[in-house]
Amino acid sequence: MSINRREFLSLCVKGGVSAAALTSLQLQALTGATNAVELGDYKALVCVYLYGGNDSLNMLVPLEGEQRSVYEQSRQNLAVENPVALSIKNQFAGGVGIHPSLAPIQSVFESQSLAFIGGVGTLLAPTSLSDYKNKTIGLPKHLFSHNDQQAAWMYGREKQSLNSGWGARLLERLELQDEFAANISLDGTNLWQTGSATNAFALNKSGISNINAFGGYQPRSEHVTSIMNRLLGNTSHPLSTAYANGLTSAINNTQAMNSALESAPTLITPFSDNSLSEQFSAVAKTISVQAKLSTQRQVFFVSMGGFDTHDNQLTTHPALLNTLAQGLSEFDSAMKELDMADKVTAFTMSDFGRTLTSNGDGTDHGWAGNQIVMGGAVKGGNIYGELLTQHLDGPQDTGGGRLIPSVANEQYFATLAQWFGVPSSELVDIFPNLSNFDHTTLDFFV
């Protein structure tokens, strides 16, 4: 149940909820007494979504010793060679290294601005292998399916009749649903940013996008605009209304964003010439005019595709990781340049981890994986959660090397949400499965 007052009231009016079933927080919402959160300093979350299911267990691999031999035995030709050693000594006894293609973020990690979270995945409750096999614990629906697991990551809870993304729920809890600039996507529509009262403003990754019809001879363009507004404001069919409302807000928000971006400073930090870096560059530009947009919180969505490495993994996966690492490192530099590093946290999500076993030259859909968080507020240079032993038929292998997560993605999200400003006592309202875990958050923020 979302804690957004508007959604909640509308549900109650429809008779869907009895007052007895309400939590204290929901009762507060109902009576209009939700505690407004004092927002204070500006903060932004940047979700880096890796579409297709990143083989993230191969981002962090054992360097030596027993874990290494278990790993090589499982992974065979897909085992990562020449990992770059990290200085930390927790997790694997023989040390941990990152995939050599992630080298661009090694220095960010060592400078304490980046951390990894190990063993994360969708979970309804702590789950052991025997729980899994004997079905003594409920499991997330449609494990291993792309769009269902994407949805589970983006909703931050199980699918229900009315769904909303957790990014949107954070904004709605902070009562920022009416500020278009609080919710920005560089990759169009996505579930994470779609709530009951907010959805993402889709920013073109090139930044400013002029509207052709509004240029040229002014009296004519004004006339054209007035007729357009008349048509867009006068609809009866629900689908044409949805289209018209979408276009109207697209026009208004694009113009507002254009005018804010006109004053954006030119960044010294160079960005690479690929889609992810272009998206990061547009996010950095938008953050640079944050004062003009006058919103105290922003969530951003950037994405990369191609992680569904069923084949040619030895060629494609290193290239993908390198693009990711390069983009993250550029974004880190840009935030430092803007003196915003402490206020902005970037983090990764992906459909699922992948199988330890190979299908010849690639891997298939798995479950647990590792994630990256980056920003000045992050207690970087460390690995949180648990790096899972990559042991085929080991204690967490459900078969074929699909590992059961030891950290719920909702714990990962709740940590980010808490930093963003959601009161600790309300995290479980936003991420309901947290009530099944001893700890609602991980300790990766300063």
Place this chain on the structure above:
Amino acid sequence: MHYKFALIASSVFILSACGGSGSDDTPTVNGNKIPILSVADIPSDLSKGQTVELIATASDKDGTIESVIWQQTAGITVLSEPLESISTTLTIPEAQSYKPVTYTFTVTATDNEGASNAKTLSFTARNNMDEVSAARLLHQATMGPKLSEIQNAQGLSEQQWLDKQIALPINYHRNYLVKLNDDDDFKYISRIDAWWKAVMQSDDQLRQRVAFALSEILVVSDENSALRGQPEGMVTYYDLLLKHAFGNYRDLLEDVTLSPIMGTYLSHLGNEKADDTLNIRPDENYAREVMQLFTIGLEELNLDGSVKLDAQGNTIATYGQSEIEGFARVFTGWTFADSETFKRKSHDYIKPMQAFDEYHSGKQKTLLNGEVIPQGYAAEESLQIALDNLFNHQNVAPFISKQLIQRLITSNPTPQYVERVASVFINNGAGVRGDLAAVVKAIYLDDEARHFGSVLNYQGKIKEPILKTVQFWRNLDAKSPAGYYKTWNLINSYGQGPMQSASVFNFFRPDYQTAALRNEGIVAPELQIANDATLIGTMNALYASLVWSTAEAHSDLNSNSIYVYVQSDMNILEKNGVSALLAQYNALYFASAMSSNTRQALLDLDAYFNEDQYRERVSYLLYMIAISPEFNVQY
């Protein structure tokens, strides 16, 4: 025989004098000759809404005709009670469904001694599309109808138009694929050019529309993929959708499965049996997606497309990991046709893949509904059994039928509509399952598609962004002087392009809703790509084309730029005025459903310009139509 009836004053009897001929073979009853009766022929091709004259001729050789009575025995009631009259003019009721209606009338003549004679007259009345019906059908069934196409469809029944379309020769896109400029080879842009040419120029518009819909269900893409270097293969894949658009879904599924383009896209090409020493097992990619997206989906469905629930109210998964592993084994051993060996590949992206049995998994394969392929089966036999197993699963009919309805007619079909179409998928009436021609006809001819009976207030769908441009370009004869359609970056402008989805999950999902539509309980898949960036992108692309790129506005045409030609529309403005032009645009762009509000807004827009600014007036009218909410929904 004895009849009692009231005489009606207006009845006109044709009485003939008693004949004197001795060789009279008129039947007699108790010595009384029965009346001689005949009915006049009626036209053989009758349409609903038309009038028809029923004319009898009656005479009696040995007496007089007392009465002639018409009675209706079949068809929609036009004679609610017997009518005493020698002739009558009836108006055949307007269409209430696509079905031809057979009318049967009996006429009975009775003489002064009570003997009677009866004749039966039967005719079938078909639908006769007027401009409104033709425009509506062609908006649903073409890539964007031209005026001539709407005019040619008028007078036909919906069924006749569909049958004619289905019978047309296939315009394969391969025929339009050319090497552009001085290229040595086909390039990615060649296949985009071929797509435009085919959808713009070909007359088999229904097939083109259905194939486009199939390309959004059986998805392959060369966006961010090595397939970008295989334009000829990609076009061959699209042609396979055209080929089977009115064929059988089983054949389509087999050709899709064996396409080297699909094999590359979903990585079953080169997939081999397990090697336990190396922890290698078969690739599960195609196994998973062929079930989840191409045939059955994740959850068991009722015939009407709704999700089945078990006794506890939970959904029922259609398959689990063992079925995935079973199908993954099925799809092993296949690689490019004419390969020397499994590992020395030919890289032939055109011909169907070929099997190498030594790389095929001979292990037992678990299929759906408990079926198992025992161990030892070879690649080809396994494939046939597995595809039959998939094709015959109870989900396929509702799963595919509903998505086709959503792509072609309406985002929110009623469960009854889905069930009617799914039933045809199961059995085309001649015992054949998966007959797509029958399915397509059932989709288009359904009352819900044709607006017979009550029309739902949310009937219809958002037009796909790229099809909006196709619609304008077909009517405005868009072309470049070089003859090519080099449209780069369609994704940036429209959020879609032919075979350019970001993933096998298509540009949009069938169940996508905006927050506002969620409250109304309806979905709008196409809105998943209608975000701020693409809405502005599409708006700008349409402005650039319709306002900036009329050929008439340029004295020098750039060889590769695509221009629209608006001279004939300008002529209508000049000769007949804006009302005449809007009447034409109403049929062309609104399926004859333009509201008076929209019409008034367009008139007010037009009033800004000087009367003789014909080109500007046409451009801005077209642009405003393109933006208008009514144009953006296909009803």
